[in-house]
Amino acid sequence: MMCRYDPARAENRGETMPDSNASPDARINGLTKIAEFRMARWTNRRQIEWKTSASVWAFLAAICSAIAIGQFRVSVWALGVLLVPILLIHIWWVYQNWIRNREDSEIAFDYFEEVHGLVSTRPPPERKRQAPRWIVQDAVPTCEIGIGIVLSVAALYLTPTVR
Numbered sequence: 001m002m003c004r005y006d007p008a009r010a011e012n013r014g015e016t017m018p019d020s021n022a023s024p025d026a027r028i029n030g031l032t033k034i035a036e037f038r039m040a041r042w043t044n045r046r047q048i049e050w051k052t053s054a055s056v057w058a059f060l061a062a063i064c065s066a067i068a069i070g071q072f073r074v075s076v077w078a079l080g081v082l083l084v085p086i087l088l089i090h091i092w093w094v095y096q097n098w099i100r101n102r103e104d105s106e107i108a109f110d111y112f113e114e115v116h117g118l119v120s121t122r123p124p125p126e127r128k129r130q131a132p133r134w135i136v137q138d139a140v141p142t143c144e145i146g147i148g149i150v151l152s153v154a155a156l157y158l159t160p161t162v163r
């Protein structure tokens with residue numbers, strides 16, 4: 001099975017597919033490095049995503065606690081104007097990371113399958129590809145977005161109750 005390698009997109013990232021005329025060892029080494037690079041990007045992106053999400057949650061929790069203890073008085077509308085853009089930007093950003101992470105992991109596994117085909121005499125184990133899923137079906141991004149929404153709703157709920 002050949003991997004879904006797009007030279008135009010890979011060229012922009014510095015990936016170059018090992019030459020098909022190269023020795024099997026060189027191809028195996030090159031394909032493995034590209035697959036590991038893709039998985040490292042996935043890991044790094046996920047770490048940054050969690051740190052950014054935690055920062056957004058801390059900001060929203062701080063707003064909730066400031067409202068609850070009465071140090072912060074603001075109208076519901078003003079708070080909504082502050083929170084809605086923050087939530088929308090966070091949702092958009094998590095969604096973009098989700099798309100890139102899926103692409104990186106799928107392509108990395110394609111490279112690993114090609115390496116398996118080069119080093120093994122047995123056929124690679126059949127990998128059932130998941131049908132494309134909607135973001136809500138993945139727990140991690142759904143939780144990241146959900147926590148932000150819950151904290152924002154809590155802040156809006158607390159605003160009119162504080163005197």
